[in-house]
Amino acid sequence: MAGVTLNAVRKDYGTFLAIPELDLEIEDGEFCVFVGPSGCGKSTLLRTIAGLEDLTDGQILIGDQDVSDRHPGERGVAMVFQNYALYPHMNVRQNMGYALRLAREPKSTISQKVERAADILGLRDHLDRKPAELSGGQRQRVAIGRAIVRNPKVFLFDEPLSNLDAELRTRMRLELSELHQTLSTTMIYVTHDQVEAMTLADKIVVLRAGRIEQVGSPLELYDNPVNKFVAGFLGSPSMNFLPATMTANGLQFADLDGACVDFGTEPTPGKVVMVGIRPEHLEISEDGAPLPLRSVEQLGGVTYGYAILQSGEEFCVDLKGRRDIRAGDTIRLLIPPSRALVFDADTELRIR
Amino acid sequence: MAYKHTYSLTAKIWIYPVMAFFVLLSVLPFLYMISLSLQSDAEMFSGQVVVIPEELQFTNYVTIWEKAPFARFILNSFFVAGTIAALHVLFDPLIGYVFAKMEFPGKRFMFVALLSTLMIPFFVRLIPLYIMTAKFGLLNTYTGLIMPFAMSAFGIFLMRQFILPIPDDLIAAARLDGASEPRIFFDIVLPQLGPAIATVALLTFVFQFNEFIWPLVVVSSENMRPITTGLTLFNQEFFTQWNLTAVGGMLLFLPCFLLYLIAQRHFVKSAMLSGMK
Numbered sequence: 274m275a276g277v278t279l280n281a282v283r284k285d286y287g288t289f290l291a292i293p294e295l296d297l298e299i300e301d302g303e304f305c306v307f308v309g310p311s312g313c314g315k316s317t318l319l320r321t322i323a324g325l326e327d328l329t330d331g332q333i334l335i336g337d338q339d340v341s342d343r344h345p346g347e348r349g350v351a352m353v354f355q356n357y358a359l360y361p362h363m364n365v366r367q368n369m370g371y372a373l374r375l376a377r378e379p380k381s382t383i384s385q386k387v388e389r390a391a392d393i394l395g396l397r398d399h400l401d402r403k404p405a406e407l408s409g410g411q412r413q414r415v416a417i418g419r420a421i422v423r424n425p426k427v428f429l430f431d432e433p434l435s436n437l438d439a440e441l442r443t444r445m446r447l448e449l450s451e452l453h454q455t456l457s458t459t460m461i462y463v464t465h466d467q468v469e470a471m472t473l474a475d476k477i478v479v480l481r482a483g484r485i486e487q488v489g490s491p492l493e494l495y496d497n498p499v500n501k502f503v504a505g506f507l508g509s510p511s512m513n514f515l516p517a518t519m520t521a522n523g524l525q526f527a528d529l530d531g532a533c534v535d536f537g538t539e540p541t542p543g544k545v546v547m548v549g550i551r552p553e554h555l556e557i558s559e560d561g562a563p564l565p566l567r568s569v570e571q572l573g574g575v576t577y578g579y580a581i582l583q584s585g586e587e588f589c590v591d592l593k594g595r596r597d598i599r600a601g602d603t604i605r606l607l608i609p610p611s612r613a614l615v616f617d618a619d620t621e622l623r624i625r
Numbered sequence: 626m627a628y629k630h631t632y633s634l635t636a637k638i639w640i641y642p643v644m645a646f647f648v649l650l651s652v653l654p655f656l657y658m659i660s661l662s663l664q665s666d667a668e669m670f671s672g673q674v675v676v677i678p679e680e681l682q683f684t685n686y687v688t689i690w691e692k693a694p695f696a697r698f699i700l701n702s703f704f705v706a707g708t709i710a711a712l713h714v715l716f717d718p719l720i721g722y723v724f725a726k727m728e729f730p731g732k733r734f735m736f737v738a739l740l741s742t743l744m745i746p747f748f749v750r751l752i753p754l755y756i757m758t759a760k761f762g763l764l765n766t767y768t769g770l771i772m773p774f775a776m777s778a779f780g781i782f783l784m785r786q787f788i789l790p791i792p793d794d795l796i797a798a799a800r801l802d803g804a805s806e807p808r809i810f811f812d813i814v815l816p817q818l819g820p821a822i823a824t825v826a827l828l829t830f831v832f833q834f835n836e837f838i839w840p841l842v843v844v845s846s847e848n849m850r851p852i853t854t855g856l857t858l859f860n861q862e863f864f865t866q867w868n869l870t871a872v873g874g875m876l877l878f879l880p881c882f883l884l885y886l887i888a889q890r891h892f893v894k895s896a897m898l899s900g901m902k
Binding site (some may be wrong): 347352361 | 792797798802
């Protein structure tokens with residue numbers, strides 16, 4: 274087991290700069306999730322740690338060893354791929370034991386390690402099957418098993434659940450979480466699904482255009498995002514943003530009938546800001562501003578109402594449980610000042 | 626239920642006779658070769674077209690072995706065609722893999738250059754190839770028969786097409802498992818090329834087994850001849866023993882036919898996957 278340290282890591286593909294310069298510390302035994310939109314460089318970063326992409330500049334340490342120039346097989350990492358990447362002509366046993374066979378481990382040891390991993394993952398009955406004879410979930414387990422038998426210092430996961438259906442994804446997510454508790458090995462996990470990031474991570478690294486936007490625990494990022502991008506990326510449904518202007522009395526919204534709320538921020542009269550509020554933090558009250566709903570989603574336990582504001586922004590409200598509200602109805606909303614976050618409209622940075 | 630295309634009655638009335646005509650057109654020379662191989666010298670030289678011999682001369686199939694060292698010719702054909710096919714099985718996937726999965730300067734240019742050789746007829750290359758073989762002192766040797774055909778642009782292209790869809794992650798996974806580049810090729814890539822390898826091996830073997838011009842140009846001694854040029858022994862100054870030549874033709878046909886029967890499944894699969902049908 275070991276932590277991972279990235280020192281001034283830089284990666285370019287000719288003229289395209291994928292990762293400008295990045296520093297990151299991942300603690301030993303930590304479950305770290307790289308999250309961000311498509312093309313933000315999260316997979317590139319993971320593949321660079323694995324050694325599948327050459328570093329342009331910088332240093333990668335696993336434990337206290339510099340592995341920057343080492344062959345992927347000699348870094349002590351194991352990786353689980355999005356498309357499983359199982360060898361189709363080998364059965365489960367051979368797939369899981371391939372790395373050990375290459376390392377010239379005795380057959381009895383290989384067999385023992387493969388069977389132990391198969392027991393952990395519930396694959397004991399499938400050891401002699403080929404990947405084509407397995408379901409998506411079983412294939413993903415084999416891919417994880419192949420990583421486990423190598424007893425790596427660091428596990429790397431590249432969007433491992435994105436090919437699975439919703440139900441299986443939820444189950445595998447729990448299994449991965451349990452696996453991390455069992456093995457206590459450092460895990461680095463790449464996803465664009467913020468629900469996976471929130472549920473699995475000890476630490477989330479939010480990336481945009483190869484740069485780290487924020488690093489922290491899931492709730493830290495959820496409650497205290499440093500900028501509008503992080504605030505909007507984490508949370509489902511995502512945070513609402515309303516344009517407002519600073520006045521001496523507080524922030525005056527362009528929408529919501531020009532409501533004015535005092536958020537306690539240092540006023541710079543005339544300054545345009547964006548106010549972020551999560552759908553679940555909005556309050557429905559007779560004293561609130563009117564909002565006509567364009568559509569309503571009944572999900573059983575929760576009801577979401579959607580509206581388009583005059584400013585063109587989409588707005589989502591958690592209607593708290595089951596409500597007899599239909600599309601076209603008007604609700605009255607209050608924005609609790611303690612729950613709202615204010616962002617600079619130009620820099621998108623949080624104003625505290 | 627799967628959709629099944631059916632032809633109308635009118636279509637059937639003209640499609641089947643047209644198809645039968647073309648099948649007959651292609652099979653007829655072959656059937657005549659069988660007939661010829663069973664004719665006596667008298668029937669052959671009678672000036673008439675004999676379709677079914679009066680008496681089947683199976684002795685022709687024995688005489689041929691006595692009149693020429695046919696066992697040696699067959700051995701030569703098998704050795705040369707087999708070695709070339711084996712070299713293709715080794716080199717074509719290897720080069721195809723490099724073109725499909727590796728990046729290097731000039732890759733595109735080299736691939737286009739390789740493909741362009743498919744456009745050049747063999748006869749255009751024959752003279753420079755002959756001169757090169759002569760300069761290397763390889764005339765009238767097995768090496769001279771084999772070397773120029775040790776790999777082919779078509780085989781490399783076919784292999785590249787087969788290797789391209791293999792996910793890069795599969796190769797990355799093997800690399801992470803600690804496999805060296807040759808290991809990745811032999812352990813991971815090669816086992817997935819079964820149909821393509823069978824196709825290249827079969828096509829190469831059949832093509833080389835039937836090759837006539839190159840052995841005719843390169844080989845001078847009788848014991849180096851393959852069957853194709855060996856048959857020219859029945860081509861004499863004033864007449865050709867067509868019945869014995871036809872027996873030789875049957876000997877050329879049989880191994881290729883048997884091979885096709887064995888590898889047919891792979892061959893069809895490969896043709897479908899590569900889009901070359």
